[in-house]
Amino acid sequence: MVGQPLIRFRNVNKWYGSLHVLRDIDLTVRDGERVVICGPSGSGKSTAIYLINGLQDYQQGEVEVAGIRLREADGTAHDIRRHVGMVFQQFNLFPHLSVLENCCLAPRKVLGLPRQEAEARAMEELARVRIADQAQKYPGQLSGGQQQRVAIARSLCMHPRIMLFDEPTSALDPEMVGEVLEAMRDLARRGVTMICVTHEMGFARAVADRIVLMEAGRIVEDAPPARFFDPSQQSPRVRAFLENILA
Amino acid sequence: MLSDTQPQGQPHGSSRPPPVGQVHPPLRRALLWIWTNLFGSVWNSVLTLVVLWLLFVIGRGMLGWLVLDARTAPATLRECIDAGGACWAFLQDKWRLILFGTYPHEQHWRPALALALFASLVIASCVPASWATVERRRWMFGIWLLGMGGVIVLMSGGFGLPEVPVRLWSGLPLTVLLAVVGMVSCFFLAILLALGRRSSMPVVRWLCIVYIEVIRGVPLISLLFMANIMTPLILPADVVVPNLVRAQIAFIMFFAAYLAEVIRGGLQAIPASQYAACKALGMGYWTSMIFVILPQALRIVIPSMVNLFIAMFKDTSLVIVISMLDLLGTANAAKADPAWMGLFMEAYFFIAVIYVLVCASMSWYSRWTERRIGSRQSRSA
Ligand SMILES: Nc1ncnc2c1ncn2[C@@H]1O[C@H](COP(=O)(O)OP(=O)(O)O)[C@@H](O)[C@H]1O
Numbered sequence A: 001m002v003g004q005p006l007i008r009f010r011n012v013n014k015w016y017g018s019l020h021v022l023r024d025i026d027l028t029v030r031d032g033e034r035v036v037i038c039g040p041s042g043s044g045k046s047t048a049i050y051l052i053n054g055l056q057d058y059q060q061g062e063v064e065v066a067g068i069r070l071r072e073a074d075g076t077a078h079d080i081r082r083h084v085g086m087v088f089q090q091f092n093l094f095p096h097l098s099v100l101e102n103c104c105l106a107p108r109k110v111l112g113l114p115r116q117e118a119e120a121r122a123m124e125e126l127a128r129v130r131i132a133d134q135a136q137k138y139p140g141q142l143s144g145g146q147q148q149r150v151a152i153a154r155s156l157c158m159h160p161r162i163m164l165f166d167e168p169t170s171a172l173d174p175e176m177v178g179e180v181l182e183a184m185r186d187l188a189r190r191g192v193t194m195i196c197v198t199h200e201m202g203f204a205r206a207v208a209d210r211i212v213l214m215e216a217g218r219i220v221e222d223a224p225p226a227r228f229f230d231p232s233q234q235s236p237r238v239r240a241f242l243e244n245i246l247a
Numbered sequence B: 001m002l003s004d005t006q007p008q009g010q011p012h013g014s015s016r017p018p019p020v021g022q023v024h025p026p027l028r029r030a031l032l033w034i035w036t037n038l039f040g041s042v043w044n045s046v047l048t049l050v051v052l053w054l055l056f057v058i059g060r061g062m063l064g065w066l067v068l069d070a071r072t073a074p075a076t077l078r079e080c081i082d083a084g085g086a087c088w089a090f091l092q093d094k095w096r097l098i099l100f101g102t103y104p105h106e107q108h109w110r111p112a113l114a115l116a117l118f119a120s121l122v123i124a125s126c127v128p129a130s131w132a133t134v135e136r137r138r139w140m141f142g143i144w145l146l147g148m149g150g151v152i153v154l155m156s157g158g159f160g161l162p163e164v165p166v167r168l169w170s171g172l173p174l175t176v177l178l179a180v181v182g183m184v185s186c187f188f189l190a191i192l193l194a195l196g197r198r199s200s201m202p203v204v205r206w207l208c209i210v211y212i213e214v215i216r217g218v219p220l221i222s223l224l225f226m227a228n229i230m231t232p233l234i235l236p237a238d239v240v241v242p243n244l245v246r247a248q249i250a251f252i253m254f255f256a257a258y259l260a261e262v263i264r265g266g267l268q269a270i271p272a273s274q275y276a277a278c279k280a281l282g283m284g285y286w287t288s289m290i291f292v293i294l295p296q297a298l299r300i301v302i303p304s305m306v307n308l309f310i311a312m313f314k315d316t317s318l319v320i321v322i323s324m325l326d327l328l329g330t331a332n333a334a335k336a337d338p339a340w341m342g343l344f345m346e347a348y349f350f351i352a353v354i355y356v357l358v359c360a361s362m363s364w365y366s367r368w369t370e371r372r373i374g375s376r377q378s379r380s381a
């Protein structure tokens, strides 16, 4: 199931001006792997996954995705983006387009699919996240949970090899978290490589192959759930973090 | 911003009668509405009475001038002046001059037809359904090309029609042509300027900034003068650019600078997260701009944009400084006829009606468009 290394961070350092946000990040994610990244707010989780599709640039080290060394400036980011989907905390749907149009836009304009094919693909992905009946509505007419599911479907319409999630449930009302996590679980079963920044520890335990804990720009733990959640094998840092989010 | 819910069309919700009013018969409901809205308080009642009195005075005066004391053909100047009202006889004599100006009299059917053709094009373009599918958009472009070709042939001649030099084009066709061609072209130029001003390429950005700031620092009237006086100096002697084209270019350049700033305002209102979403989906710069960013930005600025277009329509009158006669110019020409010495109100009234109709339709269309988009995107739809 888990195959070749697909994403590689080698000794990556990044600064926002004088703020050192990523420090010596080393991380390898293999094809088909599901990795959850957690850590306190401001520890650099979003920044780290933004490097994978080139939404942010870095200053030192090397990020390699599917064998391509990524640099925004080299234009390599653009080539990699069609293989990497991303789901944002605030959904970032296009408010002026209907749900169906949101899903069809990139497949048509980036992949060059004809309208019918793009629409068929969109309806298929929308059905998978159980929202096909809302295809003609506009994002503003949907609940947060529905919007986030549309955002997931929109990304999947590009048939990405890698899906990035940046706290996909933290902007949602509690009663809508479940439906989004369900869609993500479903996706995990399909063998897509996933990197999720999330604090949903139940999801992490059930779905993740590895859980990565970040603190102040560093990776301080990288362990499979069995070890991550086992009190007898936990590092004090992990214990402190878990106690913190349970409190 | 766009995502906000905005209930439409109930500006005075607080002073509305209670829902009980809904069960009353219409007449009673109307009386109730009048009572609560017009006579709700002492101050309200005073205002209502004052306004009613003003309306009455103005209405009586207008009725007298427009109808009761007015004289139609074959009244003479003398009879008109004695009657003291509007001299419609003057307008009946001069309306063609006002509409078509110096265009040869026996050929007036041509600008009339051209205007009708042009108006149909504009109206067809204003219907959203005309642009709904790719196929229809192709049709629309074709129809516009053909239509504009038709307008130009009708106006200038050829294909068996006697030629009419551009300098004789005047009146309403000139105003409409300058305004509509100006609006369409300056819209596209302004988009490029607005994008350029926000470009990450320094040279492009600085060129756009300099252009916008320089043009905004120059009054339209001097730009028209310059276009008129300088182009012959710059161009080789055997290249003759008609007045109309020079004025048109000056118009486009001038209003594009202002419109660019309006559009830039709209672009600034689009959150960075929309750009991030585009990038994450692998969309390039132009794809993102054309399909995601600009449609949202332009919707935000519809009111200011239409505001500018209305100004543009009226400012076509400035071409008078380079001796072209727009609608206002031809009205002035009409009042110069010694046979109708001293009359001018009727001519101005006539063109004022035209101006008001056109400008009111524009603002109505803008409000309608806003409402249409708003209801589609908000939760309440
Ligand atoms: N675009 C940016 N410009 C400057 N500083 C930023 C930017 N984005 C994030 N930061 C800062 O970088 C640090 C890490 O941010 P982020 O990666 O968003 O953390 P997390 O996702 O773990 O909360 C924070 O201190 C944040 O304030």
Ligand SMILES: [Mg+2]
Residues within 6 Å of the ligand: A045, A046, A047, A166, A167
């Ligand atoms: Mg974050």
